[in-house]
Amino acid sequence: MNYDVLIIGSGLGGLECGALLAKRGLKVLVLERSNQPGGCMQSFRRGGLRYDTGLHYVGGLAPGQAVHKAFAQLGLLDLPWERMDEEFDHIIIGGRHFTFHQGYEAFAEGLAKDFPHQREALQSYVWRLQHITAADMEVSAYDYLRQTFSDELLLNVVSAAAMKTELRRESLPLFNFAHTCASYIESSWRLKGDGNLLVNKLISTIQEAGGEVRTDSKVVRLTETDGRITSAACADGQSYEAEWFISDIHPAVLCQMLEECPSVRKAFRRRMEAAENTNGMFTVQLAIKPGALRYFAYNVFVYDEPNVWTMAEENNPVKGVMISARTPEDETDTLRQIDLLTPMPWEECKAWADTKVGRRGDGYKALCRQKTEQCIALAEQYIPGLRGMVEQCYTSTPLTYRDYLGSPEGGAFGMRKDCRTPMLSFHSVGTPLPNLLLTGQSIILPGIEGVTMTAFETCSRITP
């Protein structure tokens, strides 16, 4: 069977490319190595509840905003999106409480009430967020914030909700930091339901247009003929031919499939394999006893001290945590699920790198228990008595992400971007083979907005 486009990997980027191209009339095949599609968007069931792996909230979904336009084309606006509270992010640092308001003006004015001496700096900051260009890939986010805010606490407050990217002083480009923050300030939304709603919608779009999504189909080798990729061979012996190939997997993993391709020289492979990966996350997923806790339509970020930019490097014991509440799907005003997230560098779990899910041993279990206790203790600064409300608790580490999602070193945001080496760390969607393209969070920007924008860029190379 011949296809117009074969997509390796069914993460958000792969499915979005599949849906876009299928809607444009191309015959699409998506191959997923695991038994469940969706990558970071997939959810899993435990004890009658569904838990998300990577979806917490989405920015820029109001009419006229960037993600709204993209999701309209992808048919994702029909999903049950719920706008979060006007005060969508609550920040607690050292016991002091601050809030982020939706809308740039409201955001700046809201924080100016706590930091009146920094009103002009806040206005300058929100203006800058709205005027980000590719040149900001070379600008250090941390240096920019230091030049903008003289108040160290405010610098930490405006950065506190950016736990959804890798906050790293020496490398994070302003381009990434601003994209991570801006769309949520424009408007913030949660899905009433789990990430599989989004995954299933994209798959339906692909299928309705005549495309296919196959799970348990691990691509092991791509074959080059006359300077183009012509077929993908899977571990189960199946082989598929296509005109175009899109990789939605980590580029280093893709390179393993290209070893027999003469057009891919060692220099390209080594650059992709040597690229640094971002930190992973430790996630605690809590089932809350029915009726024990009222739902709150905002996120809470709790930090022991104003060390938001260095916390990931010294996060043992845990010094900062994001609390994300799951929107109730019944008519009650109480919630059933809460996620607690904190950065976790690969080094912290590297000792168990050779182990597999469910067989990592007592030392690993003890580490997870200890970190869970620390996350809950921090979260109790906002939800007193949380420990007593917990019915069930599940944890994941960078090892979990690595084993389920194929992300090397369990990096939560793919390959690291570095403002000092933008040419090396921001990647083209192109490859040495003209009909093999890249997409996904490692290429330009992570996050739902970043991956979606990258998917549009990838598809523009096929159907301009």
Next chain:
Amino acid sequence: MTREEIIAEINAELAEEFEIDEAAITPDAPIYQTLELDSLSLVDLIGIVQTKYGVLISKAELPTIKTFAQLYDYIEQHQK
């Protein structure tokens, strides 16, 4: 490193990484044609120089490097 050491090392590295005959790399040879560079593989060259010598070729200075001799000069002048 001396200039001779840089030349010997980078020539061997470039021949290996770009899969060409090392004999084709001479000081006055045009770097783009010899290594068959396009906009994508140019980034690979920058990556090799950065990883090997800690020397980052800036976007502004890229156009000044047209021959291997100019690449050796750049590495020699910028290496730490």
